[in-house]
Amino acid sequence: MESEARRPYRMGARAAAMEVTRTRVLQAAAGLWMQRWYDDVTLQHVADEAGVSVQTIVNHFGGKDELADAVADWVASQAALTRQAPTGDVAAIVAALFEDYERHGDANVLWIAQVDRVPAIARAAAHARGQHRAWLERVFADRLPAPGPACEHALNLHHAATDVYLWKLWRRDLGLSREDAERAMCDLLTSIDPRKRNHE
Template identity: 35%
Template sequence: MKRTYTMRSRADAVAGTRLRILRAVRELAEESFDLDPTLEAIAARAAVSVQTVLRHFGTRDALLGAAIAAGLDETRDERRVPVGDVAAAVRTVVAHYERRGDFMLHLIGHERDDPRFAAITGPGRDLHRAWVAEVFAPFRPGSAASASASSESESGSGGELLDLLAVATDLFTWKLLRRDRGLSRAATEARMRRLTEAVLATGSTR
């Protein structure tokens, strides 16, 4: 039993170190708006040695790929809300944009010039649409609250409603209100919620 406990503790320590390294990559990238943090900077942020970083990931490119995948998983966790809860959905997505929005906009602005940026923004768009389909599933025509998003049709009124909800909760909708208009976070959230509810009201009459 002691050996089992020791092995489990070591595995937890290894997983914790790996997580710290991945978070260090994301933190440094978001702070500098740059996807090229040095191994030395990453190691220092994670409180490990460069050799430890390489031992976990092998190469810098492999580390970046793992960090992108981990970032998407973290984003899914940050956006997790009860299905059908409109207020929580808008509040959560606005909080996500407040934390990550400016960096995401920077990535989108350079995605055509750098495939590493596109490797983040492309899956990010898919993630947002999948999130909308899941969270607002009870409001879509012909959908039950328990229906999976992947089983629902993208055509017809259901697909149109999904498009409109994706726009109502999109990063650029937040940017237009928060950055371009200079509205407060509370006002931005209120407008995005009102827009989302208007879309849902229109969809429910079809």
């Protein structure tokens, strides 16, 4: 009886330990790929960084491409937690977006530069674009037209105005302060508000 009672606890503890290991591997891989090209990072590099064996990574994820897919999903989930903003509050929306870009923007740009030659990154980028568009639909729901061509046009404008490359242009290429870059994005988003243009 005692052994049966302890079995669910042991199984639960094992599952928790596996989840801890999985998260450690994801964090290690994400950290490496945020700084280095995809081809320059091996499973051995990830294993060394995470303090596990390569076989452990294979058991959890499979190969390198599968790990990259899992990393993309994990990073996207972390971004979703960061990007909490009330609908229609442009300043809060931009602040939430910059909180994400300031931490992951350089890595995003590095990954996007490899889209054409690394299938796993192409899949991750497509997934990220879809998530970003869904986020835009949610936080700008108060200003977007009803579903149709006008809504798609407005979403395209908002997507361009909040793209990571625009953050890179302002923060990295032009050297704007975060405050000035956020103000520029707020001004741009205000200028493309469909409600204002429809009354001009």
